[in-house]
Amino acid sequence: YLREQGRPVVALWGFGMSDAHHSPDTVRAIVRFIRNNTPGGAYIMAGVPAHWRTSVMDADPNPDFVRVWLEEFDAISPWTIGRYSDEQGADKFEEEKIRGDVQLITEHNGRQEANPGTMRKIDYIPVIWPGGSVGTRAVSAMSMLD
Numbered sequence: 001y002l003r004e005q006g007r008p009v010v011a012l013w014g015f016g017m018s019d020a021h022h023s024p025d026t027v028r029a030i031v032r033f034i035r036n037n038t039p040g041g042a043y044i045m046a047g048v049p050a051h052w053r054t055s056v057m058d059a060d061p062n063p064d065f066v067r068v069w070l071e072e073f074d075a076i077s078p079w080t081i082g083r084y085s086d087e088q089g090a091d092k093f094e095e096e097k098i099r100g101d102v103q104l105i106t107e108h109n110g111r112q113e114a115n116p117g118t119m120r121k122i123d124y125i126p127v128i129w130p131g132g133s134v135g136t137r138a139v140s141a142m143s144m145l146d
Contacts, residue, residue, distance in 0.1 A: 004043040004074070010034055013047030013079070016065040017058060024064040031072040045075040045125065050083045050093075052076065053101050070108055075123040076101075098126065 002009040014020055015027045035042055046069050049059035053066060058079075069076050078101065084093045105124050112119045 007041050007043040008038065009045060010038075010042045011045040011047055011077070015046065015048070016052060016060045016068070017049050018060055020060065022060070024062060024068045027065070027068050028072055031068075043074045044072070045077055045123075046073040047077050047079060050078045050080050050097065052078055053097075053104055070104075070122065071119065073122065074120060075125050076105065077125040077127055080127050 012027075012030070015022050015030075031044055034044060048069055049057075051057045051059040052069060055061050055063050055065065059065065078097075080093065084090045102124060105122050108119070109121050112121050
């Protein structure tokens with residue numbers, strides 16, 4: 001079993017997708033139930049739409065989901081499969097989406113470090129699919145967080 005920070009990892013995929021019809025309150029309730037009913041707590045990762053931060057295209061247009069991702073989860077992992085098909089598309093996606101995602105999370109984590117205990121630190125985990133060199137471009141986003 002995968003553990004992070006000594007806690008079991010629970011990955012929840014599909015909430016906040018444009019066609020899923022979930023509410024932010026439902027997602028909060030599920031995450032809190034898991035966190036509160038796991039002895040020692042859980043490290044909970046959100047498998048989110050690729051456009052989670054901007055609430056467009058594959059993401060539910062309700063902007064409250066952005067607060068849910070930032071307030072309730074320990075990690076955010078945008079689903080980028082099929083969002084680009086070549087190196088140029090990967091570069092464009094990185095510039096238009098991943099860069100802004102990383103900036104938002106970096107700013108959030110800076111506030112968290114300045115005010116410990118008031119919010120949780122968030123990890124950013126890009127989805128990288130094996131077998132294709134285009135997918136490896138997303139790895140560069142990880143180095144932006146260091």
